[in-house]
Structure formats: structure tokens, C-alpha cells
Amino acid sequence: QVFRLEDYRPSDYLIPELDLTFRLDPERTIVTARLSIARREGVAADLPLVLDGDGLTLGQLLIDGRPAEDGAYEATPDRLTIVKPPKAQHFELTIVTRLAPANNKALMGLYVSNGVFCTQCEAEGFRRITYFLDRPDVLAVYRVRIEARKKEAPLLLSNGNPVEHGDLDDGWHYAVWHDPFPKPSYLFALVAGDLGVVRDRFVTASGRDVALAIYVEHGKEALAAYAMDALKRSMRWDEERFGREYDLDVFNIVAVSDFNMGAMENKGLNVFNDKYVLADPETATDVDFANIEAIIAHEYFHNWTGNRITCRDWFQLCLKEGLTVYRDHEFSADQRSRAVKRIAEVRTLRAHQFPEDQGPLAHPVRPRRYREINNFYTATVYEKGSEVVRMIRTILGAEAFRAGMDLYFERHDGQAVTIEDFLACFEAVSGRDLSQFSLWYHQAGTPNVTATTRYDPSAREYTVELEQSVPPTPSEARKRLMHIPLAFGLVGPDGQDMAYESVEGAAVEDSVIHLRKRRQVIRFKGVEVRPILSLNRGFSAPITLSQETSASDRLFLARHDSDLFSRWQALDTLLTKALIDASARIRGSKEPEFEAALLDCAAEIAADERLEPAYRALALTLPAEADIAREIGSNIDPDAIGAARASLRKAIAIRAHENFAALHRNLEDKGPFSPDAESAGRRALRNVLLDYLAAGSGEPALALHQFENSTNMTERMAALTVLAHQFPTSEATQKALAAFEERYRDNALVLDKWFIVQATIPGPDTVDLVRRLMEHEAFSLMNPNRVRSLIGSFASANQTGFNRVDGEGYRFLAETVLRVEAHNPQVAARLAVAFRSWRSLEKGRQEHARAALAHMAQQPELSRDLRDIVERTLA
Ligand code: ARG
Ligand code: ZN
DSSP, rough: OOEGGOOOOSSSEEEEEEEEEOOSSSSSSEEEEEEEEEEEOOOOOOOEEEEESSSSOOEEETTTEOOOOOEEEEEEEEEEEEESOOOSSSEEEEEEEEEEEGOOOOOEEEETTTTTEEEOOOTTTEEEEEEEEOOOOOOEEEEEEEEEEETTTTEEEESEEEEEEOOOGGGGGEEEEEEEEEOOOGGGOOOEOOOEEEEEEEETTTTEEEEEEEEEEEOOGGHHHHHHHHHHHHHHHHHHHHHOOOOOOOEEEEEESOOOOSSEETTTTEEEEGTTTTTTHHHHHHHHHHHHHHHHHHHHHHHBBTTTBBSSSGGGGGHHHHHHHHHHHHHHHHHHHHHHHHHHHHHHHIIIIIHHTTTTOOOOOOOOESGGGGGGGIIIIIIHHHHHHHHHHHHHHHHHHHHHHHHHHHHHOOOOHHHHHHHHHHHHHHOOOOOOTTHHHHHHSEEEEEEEEEEEETEEEEEEEEEEEEEBBBTSSOOOOHHHHHHHHEEEETTBEEEESSSEESSSEEEEEOOSEEEEEEEEESSSOEEEEEEEEGOOEEEEEEEEEHHHHHHHHHHHOOOHHHHHHHHHHHHHHHHHHHHHHTTTTTTOOHHHHHHHHHHHHHOOSOOHHHHHHHHHOOOOOOHHHHHHHBBBOOOHHHHHHHHHHHHHHHHHHHHHHHHHHOOOOSOOOOSHHHHHHHHOOOOHHHHHHHHHHHHHHHHHHHHEEEEEEEHHHHHHHHHHHHOOOSSHHHHHHHHHHTTTTOOOHHHHHHHHHHHTSSSTTTTHHHHHHHHTOOOOTTTHHHIIIOOOOOOHOHHHHTTOOSSHHHHHHHHHHHHHHTTTTHHHHHGGGTTTTTBBBBBBHHHHHHHHHHHHHTTTTTOOHHHHHHHHOOO
């Protein structure tokens, strides 16, 4: 079945109120749902009411309090039809269903994780709990009563505010929760179990006193301190930056160890993958701290962008996700370094969204059709969705953007709306026509812009010629012209942006060129000397840019561009070109060669004390193998790319050896660990340098020394990675891996790092290693974090391992995906996405990948999740 945007119709019935009672038992939970039903005005009284279910067993059904007669309804696992509903406009259904949460390994609906009852309902998990109109535009006020054995579940949580609690017979107890804000079923949540807690308070701008709590496994309370701090900072920031206040008396977060994704924004009760809550210097890296901060913020920000204003239907997913990602990006930029954050965002976008946009799974930010919505929680919806919001801000300016957001909150609070509603707010406050701009939501594919420049000294005129094109994507052969906002500067010989007297030929506003036609020629008049064009500053538009610029101009920008993002970009482009060239030479059995000027530029940036260390670390991080592959585009040989990257690393390391060694020593962490951005930046730089120093010397000694002496996980993990990836067979590495395993054998989240570092060892032997590690006692195919760490990182972050020339990596992945999908289709489908770039490989690997995909496609009983991915990937 295919769902289409144009088929949207409001539901005939509404459910203004819902009363839920859970009698919790791992094997036999009884759910009693009392639904107040309202027939929508104008709908015929004899129209059947069809409720969604998914694998349900109906225990009992009452209509207006009386047992439903045979023939009055039809119940299947996936549907409950009230064939002849009562004539009255308002009536009531009472539905009893029975569940076995302990056997729910798909982790959708109500399940048990590590002895804790918990739920995940987005997107369509609520229908695994009871029959309902399980769609985001049906908003109900929930009252939830939870009953459980006091010993098994002393803690009983649901959405909204606590109303009452008390004891029952036989060692049972209960609690009642009431959420005054009407919400869609996907935001429902329940948690019951025996957990430890960290508490705090937050007083909102208008004086509401909110009780905050983060629930974790007993004994892990101290690990939630950073998350709590991040939560309070998020709450304050949303008040200051967006005028958004929290609206309930309590805000609860629960960390669970079995979770299909990162976290979930259920109203007043966010449920998190424990990976994104628990942290201390001993067990978490700086990247973990930054992720926790960002995800805590993201889920909290959903309270307004997602919960108070939600999506009309799942095609509008980016309405809440793209916008909320934009908000969490801005939060992190304000908390940390804006330029560094921006570079990291763009790297992520290019690593995840660009390949999606350029492969068989490409889809618009707002898709028009889907078979399985869970497969659309993608980098395109989230990350490109965020970029589109950022472009609105670029086009409108800060003030009008904020006014548009204010109007959105005011106009649509309590509603389930669309992208059109969202855009209309910005049109209303700015008077601008955003119809061409809206193509960013509707059209898939990464636009390409080519830029050619000319300077005429006698006319003192600088000409920029821009041309746009959008490549075809599946089922969209022809594309319309986009509105592309390109921030720019004309960089003069002193590195400063040059002034010009006037400009002709295109809309240029506040250092932004608005490219709206296929081809535009822009003439800058009164330009004294030849400038260098710095284009798409800050990555103002998510495009690929083909700009004919000499290497020396790029080197100049890499040293002097006043826009730090573009400065990083200039160097990154040069490095990428050098790597592409080197990989071609390696394929032709020639030695790779690198320009000394490029090596020196990288070394110079590393040592430039005027730049923050985090920025220098990013500049020194070579483009990833997957990035190089994407730039090459077709007939890819991952081995040649891996070899090219290793040889450039070595060339830089040898040339800069002395500087790097001294810098590495100077950056040593003194004093107690602090997770703040500045300290993290210094560690990041030091760790990149370690990677170079090891490559330059060809010896594991320095890395082993750091591994054995570091006092925090960031440095320990960086050292272990250098050891395992550069010296996989050395004794030092074996020793370090064994020591790490021994030290953290009881800490699953840390052992995940140990799985990842081994799964990403480059080269053909890793597939066998991964197979062996699957037998490790800490590994389990049932736990999504374990699966993603070992299998997911092998498939998506190990180019030479996964793409082994004989196809063994593909066969292994296909076989493992099928094993996972037997109990957890969602996680299996996610893993299978690793095949998405198979067509850009060289012929031999293509054939192996196709065979592995075909093998999956031939399975008779594939889940909808996996079939959808496999068939689209093969198409
Ligand atoms: N809404 C959640 C978030 O972005 C993610 C839910 C993912 N759901 C899914 N079915 N994949 O914060
Ligand atoms: Zn989200």
C-alpha cells in the first residue's frame, strides 16, 4: 500500500477525550481505553468508524457502556470497525486489549526494556496498544491510570501532570496522570519500573515552578548531571531566543537501554536512549557530551515545535523535525562556537544527506508518497529540513524570521498543520512571495551551482556568472528552478572584504545573492582590484558548488577568508581535489603526489594560535573516504580512496612533524576534566595531531602511551582508534583492546565504543572480525545500540571493510539484516540503507551488492520496512 499526500482527508470522527487504564504485567497487560467519539459535522450517521490496530487482540468492546453485539463490529489484529455506530453525534467506546510487553522485541508500542515498561509510539506505535485513530491530526486530552505491582514498578509515569496515586490490593498500586494539552497519539507515553532519579527545578520566565526529573538505572544518577544541566540551559534558551515557555508542572526524562532511535519528545515525558543521557569523563567522550546537549535540547524544543503545534499528517514530518533540528543547531551554536558548529553540521549534512539525495532513496524534504513512514526519518527530512528553515532566516533576516515564528506559534497553537501553513506565516510578516522558495520542500535532489568570474581592470568591473541545475531523482525527471540564497564576499588582497560601488543584474541584498533563474550574470561596478569570490558563505544554501578557482586563490581563501566556514571550505576543497587525484594515480599504479603548498597550508593552520583549537582540528581532519567517493561520483574503488587518504595523512605528518609534535605536547590537558567546548576543542586538536604523528612515525608507541595515561574517555578512545586503525595487528593494539575490554566489561555503552573501533578497522579482514565479535558475550542482536555499534558502523563507516572486493561485506550485511528483521524490522531497514550508494561503485562490487540486495528482496516474508528500502534501492 502506498500513501499519497494528495489523498489526505480529515477524519470523519474525532476523539476529543481518551481515558486509558493499564494493568501492567510483562506477559499479560490489560489496557482499557475509553474513547469519547465525536462525529464530525456533516458526516452521515451511518458511516462506519474504522480504528487502526497493529497485531492487537480485542478482549472486550462496549459501545456507550453496553457490550457490543455481534455484527455491530468487526475486529481483526489490524483494524476495528464499528459497522453501525450510534446515531448520536457523541458516543463512547470502551476497548479492552491484551498485550505481552515482554515479548515485544520490535520496541514499538508498549515493551519492556531491562525490566522497565516503556512505550514508543511515533510514528504508528500507539495502534499496537489499543485501537485508535492513530494519525497526528486527531488530538485528544488524555487521562491515564497505571496499575502495577509496587515491587516491580514503584515508579509510574505518563504524560502531563500527576493527579493522584495510591495503594491497591495484593501489593499493587496506581497512579493517575492528566495531560491538559490535546495531543496526537504518537506523543503518548508510559513508563513504569524501578529507577533512580535526579531532581531539579526550573522557574520559567513568567514564574511557573517546574519540577524536573531524569530517571536512570539505580546507581547511574551521577551520570545524569550533565543532561540535567543541558535541560535547564535549553529551557532558558527557548525563552530567550524564541519566547517559548514550558507549560506543565513537571518535566520528566527517562533513559532506557533498548531504544530504536535517539530519543522521543512525548509530552512532558521524554524517553531517551540511555546513550544520550548518561555521561561522565570516565565513560563519555566530548562528542558524547555534545550529542547529549543537542538531543536533550532537541526533544525539549519539540514541546513547542511538534507538540503544541503538530503535523497534519506524516508527509509534514519536516514541519516539526526540520524546524526542531534548526532550533537545536542554533542552541548548540550559542552554547559553543558558532563557526565550529556550522562546519560540523555541514560535514554531517554532506556525509548523510547528500548521498541520500544523490541515490535511489532520494525524496523531497516533504515527501509526496510513502509505503512505510518509519523509513522517512531521514537526513533529508531532518538535516536538509533544518537547512531550509535556515535559508528562510537568511532570506528574511533575523527580525522578520523571529516575527514569522511568533506568528506561527500564535496562529497555530493547538493545531495540526502543514508546511504551507508554516510558510504562510513568513510570507505574512515579510510581504515576500515564497512560492519559488517552497520548492526546497517539494523537490528532491541537491542543486548544483556553477560560478565563473571575470575581472576587467579598465572598467573596474567584476562579473560573476551563476548557473543552477538540479539533477534528476527517482520519479522526478524534470526539475524546476529554485530560489537559492548565496551569501558571499569579494575578498581583497589584504584578506578583507572589498567594497563596490554598485551591482547590476541580480538581487543582491545584505551580502546575499538571490539566484532564481537558470543563469544570472552579476556585475559589480567600481571594484578596484581583482577580488576572489567567496561564495555560499556559512553554507547559506545546501548545494554543491562548481567554481573554477585557481589553487592559489583557494589557498588564499583558506588562509584569509573572514568567513570561517568558507575558510575551512577552501582548504577542504583543495584536500578533496588532491585526494581524488591521488586515488586516480593509485588506481593507475602510480605513486600519489601532493603539492607542498597544500601540505604547508594545513600545517600552518594547525599551528595558528589566532584560531580556536576546535576549528584547527576540523581543518586538519581530512575529508572522509565516503566524502571523496561522493565527489568522484561513479566507478568507485574504495580501496584506492582509502590508500590515497592514508598517503596524504602521511605526507602532511612528515612535512609538519616537528610542529605537530611540539603542539601535541603543549596541548596536554592539565587540571580536572571539563566538558566545555573550549577544553573539548583542545582535546580534539590534540587527538587529530596524534593521528598524524602516528602516521608519520609508523609507530604505535605514542598512541599507546596516550591510551595508558589518559584520564578521560575522549583521549583514551582517540588513542585506541589510532592504534586499532593504523596498527591493527600490532601487539600494542591487542594489548590496548584487551585492557579496554577488561576495564569496561560491565558497561554496555562503553563496550559499544569498543565494538565500533574494531568494526571500523579499515581493510578486508574486518568482516571476519565483526563476525567473531557477534559471538562476544556483551553483544546481542536484540539491542539496537549493540547492533548499530557493531553492524551499523561496519556497514556505514568502514568503506574498505564493507566494500570488500569479493562482496563478503555485502553478503554479511544482508544476512545480518535478515536476522535482525525477524524481531525488529525498523532497525533492520535502517541497516539496509548502507547499500544506498551501490550504483556508484565499480562494476564488480556493483554486481556483488546487487546480488546481496536481490537475496533480501527474494525473501518471501519481508517486513514492510525492509521491503520498502530494498525495493527502492534496487529500482
Ligand atoms: N521524534 C523523534 C525525534 O526526532 C524521533 C522519532 C523517530 N521515530 C521513528 N519511527 N523512527 O526526536
Ligand atoms: Zn525530533
